[in-house]
Amino acid sequence: GENVEQHPSTLSVQEGDSAVIKCTYSDSASNYFPWYKQELGKRPQLIIDIRSNVGEKKDQRIAVTLNKTAKHFSLHITETQPEDSAVYFCAASINYGGATNKLIFGTGTLLAVQP
Amino acid sequence: GAVVSQHPSRVICKSGTSVKIECRSLDFQATTMFWYRQFPKQSLMLMATSNEGSKATYEQGVEKDKFLINHASLTLSTLTVTSAHPEDSSFYICSARRTGGANEKLFFGSGTQLSVL
Numbered sequence: 001g002e003n004v005e006q007h008p009s010t011l012s013v014q015e016g017d018s019a020v021i022k023c024t025y026s027d028s029a030s031n032y033f034p035w036y037k038q039e040l041g042k043r044p045q046l047i048i049d050i051r052s053n054v055g056e057k058k059d060q061r062i063a064v065t066l067n068k069t070a071k072h073f074s075l076h077i078t079e080t081q082p083e084d085s086a087v088y089f090c091a092a093s094i095n096y097g098g099a100t101n102k103l104i105f106g107t108g109t110l111l112a113v114q115p
Numbered sequence: 116g117a118v119v120s121q122h123p124s125r126v127i128c129k130s131g132t133s134v135k136i137e138c139r140s141l142d143f144q145a146t147t148m149f150w151y152r153q154f155p156k157q158s159l160m161l162m163a164t165s166n167e168g169s170k171a172t173y174e175q176g177v178e179k180d181k182f183l184i185n186h187a188s189l190t191l192s193t194l195t196v197t198s199a200h201p202e203d204s205s206f207y208i209c210s211a212r213r214t215g216g217a218n219e220k221l222f223f224g225s226g227t228q229l230s231v232l
Binding site (some may be wrong): 033034036041042043044045046049089102103104105106107110 | 149156157158159160161164206208212218221222223224225226228
């Protein structure tokens with residue numbers, strides 16, 4: 001089955017700096033890669049996702065890149081703000097005909113943005 | 116975005132009792148829902164896939180008789196933790212799949228913190 005690894009487990013940056021979180025996956029059939037932000041005791045919130053037919057996607061300060069050959073994808077947050085502090089999870093899934101199969105999550109990254 | 120409601124948000128029960136957790140998609144129909152378990156400072160571990168009108172598919176290592184899943188309608192899936200024990204204490208969270216071609220997404224419930232005494 002699919003296995004998703006995520007690094008680093010913790011990341012501390014200064015406000016205004018960039019943060020990069022990396023994930024690798026094992027199943028070459030996976031074609032959908034979402035990123036979630038989870039604050040303590042709350043539900044994961046989808047912040048950005050990418051499908052295997054594109055290599056990069058950007059939404060304001062957040063971007064995701066995908067390298068299918070190497071089977072890894074990354075989350076980039078620019079101009080970080082204290083409110084970006086949370087746990088971030090990557091995930092991978094096989095999506096057939098628009099229907100996402102089960103999501104397999106990475107181990108999470110605790111991002112701390114120091115003011 | 117789509118709304119997924121999960122109830123209760125927190126439950127404390129005695130060892131040996133059963134606890135039912137509900138997951139509802141409020142503004143869309145969800146033929147498929149997923150149940151996850153999350154320990155403190157850890158990732159979300161998939162427990163089972165809940166399919167409307169059919170049996171749930173459990174992940175390896177998850178006891179189907181321990182964690183009963185029922186998906187009787189297109190908007191409701193329930194997870195019942197039977198004969199709960201302290202080791203079942205955890206954060207349980209559901210997600211519902213909203214279909215729609217290229218815009219298909221998964222949305223999460225708010226989670227249930229279960230504490231078994």
